[in-house]
């Protein structure tokens with residue numbers, strides 16, 4: 001991470017005239033599809049530090065949670081894939097697990113932070129450091145965590161992409177790396193070191209030093225994004241097969257293998273999900289669980305397991321996976337999902353310049369009966385008071401189950417406002433002064449046409465300005481120039 005300022009300096013050398021006009025001379029690193037360059041990345045990789053954290057905090061159902069995400073596949077296509085069917089014989093298939101929106105990036109963001117804040121594209125986004133995520137919850141009880149990102153060039157890399165250096169095909173992409181998008185991780189050196197290269201997974205496995213929470217992202221080939229469900233299914237089977245026979249890995253472990261989103265936008269955003277690991281009892285292997293879950297269940301489940309406080313967002317009332325709910329004494333809510341589509345992003349900070357980041361619900365109690373994380377409450381409680389007063393008269397109600405808005409005369413319920421409450425009622429937020437309208441172009445020229453669709457809101461009267469909202473890779477004039485360069 002210290003190498004980042006070097007990158008900034010290198011950029012300054014490239015654009016001295018621009019820098020001279022930049023009043024702040026802020027060398028905040030700028031990332032795009034072109035910067036940093038491969039040689040700058042190689043130099044940074046040579047000195048990058050790698051986090052090594054482990055711990056053994058006992059949970060009610062598991063002591064280790066490993067999340068693996070594949071890409072863009074409809075439920076039926078995954079359920080019919082032979083390697084996934086083979087894996088399913090060792091686990092519990094979740095048959096009503098929903099993604100929360102389209103396209104990719106907001107789903108990754110939501111699964112660790114409890115909201116996607118109106119994000120509706122795969123652009124270069126940063127989430128301000130006063131917004132919390134699972135890392136804050138895990139830290140509260142000193143539960144170790146890491147990400148393993150395949151072909152990320154070094155631990156803590158913050159760039160937009162790292163392509164195959166021979167074919168230049170898509171390989172590592174930031175949009176599939178949920179925690180690096182949160183500034184409260186990316187601007188903290190200790191935390192950033194835990195966002196590791198995939199090779200570190202095998203180091204940590206061999207050293208019996210795996211963290212208790214981890215998020216694994218295969219590259220753009222192996223996750224199916226630029227390939228097929230047969231490729232991602234075969235990769236999943238080959239990656240997991242040795243692990244399923246590894247007694248160290250399996251002990252007290254829960255693995256979730258799932259997808260970011262359904263492929264067909266007109267359909268319900270239901271995705272295939274499988275629970276595996278040492279905590280699955282033999283009599284539940286090869287069975288299904290038809291309770292309603294969504295990406296926020298990934299957070300609610302660790303809260304229930306380790307009896308953690310909450311983030312005050314979509315995690316508050318998400319269902320906990322039943323195998324964990326059963327041993328945590330947490331109820332599972334029966335939810336009618338027949339009208340849940342989750343196929344666009346509700347209005348919010350990243351798709352509407354007039355909308356602030358909503359305060360988390362500081363008064364809520366989560367499924368395991370805990371209050372909000374104290375550190376979050378201290379930052380947001382006064383903003384929450386203002387916000388809840390202003391939304392009480394709003395005609396928009398937010399439903400955590402559907403993660404969408406519905407027009408009605410009913411004021412938001414006290415628990416519902418906390419979740420992704422990007423209501424049309426705006427608070428006095430100043431948009432980031434550093435924001436640029438030129439976007440870092442998606443690296444991903446082979447993305448399916450559907451993935452570039454922006455979720456437009458049909459539920460709100462507030463105007464949506466598309467994806468250009470609070471894009472924050474670059475600073476000031478320098479940023480504008482670099483954003484323009486990035487469009488070559």
Ligand SMILES: *[C@@H]1O[C@H](CO)[C@@H](O)[C@H](O)[C@H]1NC(C)=O
Nearest residue numbers: 055057138139140141142143
């Ligand atoms: C976490 O670790 C810190 C530093 O070692 C310690 O002061 C604190 O009590 C620990 N917290 C818990 C909940 O174990």
Ligand SMILES: *[C@@H]1O[C@H](CO)[C@@H](O)[C@H](O)[C@H]1NC(C)=O
Nearest residue numbers: 045151152153154197198199
């Ligand atoms: C990152 O991973 C790639 C391939 O998995 C490997 O070739 C490279 O050496 C790794 N880099 C570091 C710094 O670990």
Ligand SMILES: *[C@@H]1O[C@H](CO)[C@@H](O)[C@H](O)[C@H]1NC(C)=O
Nearest residue numbers: 033034037038161162163443
């Ligand atoms: C990122 O992707 C762009 C567009 O494909 C490519 O030109 C660039 O070299 C890639 N950057 C790296 C570091 O791989």
Ligand SMILES: *[C@@H]1O[C@H](CO)[C@@H](O)[C@H](O)[C@H]1NC(C)=O
Nearest residue numbers: 164169170171219220221222
């Ligand atoms: C993704 O990783 C696999 C190895 O796991 C490799 O064979 C493949 O070439 C990589 N994809 C790209 C685009 O580099």
Ligand SMILES: *[C@@H]1O[C@H](CO)[C@@H](O)[C@H](O)[C@H]1NC(C)=O
Nearest residue numbers: 135139184188189190191192
């Ligand atoms: C940085 O991260 C460490 C480890 O997660 C945490 O203990 C510390 O409080 C963080 N620092 C700040 C300023 O947030």
Ligand SMILES: *[C@@H]1O[C@H](CO)[C@@H](O)[C@H](O)[C@H]1NC(C)=O
Nearest residue numbers: 238240241242243244245246
């Ligand atoms: C896993 O262990 C079982 C039982 O010992 C064995 O039958 C199976 O072949 C092993 N699989 C692998 C991939 O090693």
Ligand SMILES: *[C@@H]1O[C@H](CO)[C@@H](O)[C@H](O)[C@H]1NC(C)=O
Nearest residue numbers: 265266267341343344455456
């Ligand atoms: C979401 O699905 C509904 C129902 O099929 C459809 O009417 C709507 O057009 C879809 N929205 C998007 C953005 O695809």
Ligand SMILES: *[C@@H]1O[C@H](CO)[C@@H](O)[C@H](O)[C@H]1NC(C)=O
Nearest residue numbers: 092284289321322323324326
């Ligand atoms: C949870 O408990 C219920 C009620 O006892 C039972 O039907 C269900 O099979 C259990 N689920 C799991 C995954 O243990």
Ligand SMILES: *[C@@H]1O[C@H](CO)[C@@H](O)[C@H](O)[C@H]1NC(C)=O
Nearest residue numbers: 128129130379380383429430
């Ligand atoms: C959170 O950070 C954003 C961006 O810096 C700022 O606009 C907002 O006022 C902050 N909110 C609170 C409650 O600190």
Ligand SMILES: CC(=O)N[C@H]1CO[C@H](CO)[C@@H](O)[C@@H]1O
Nearest residue numbers: 074075076262264267268270
């Ligand atoms: C809920 C659900 O699975 N929705 C759809 C995802 O996409 C597939 C294939 O288009 C449909 O069959 C599903 O109905």
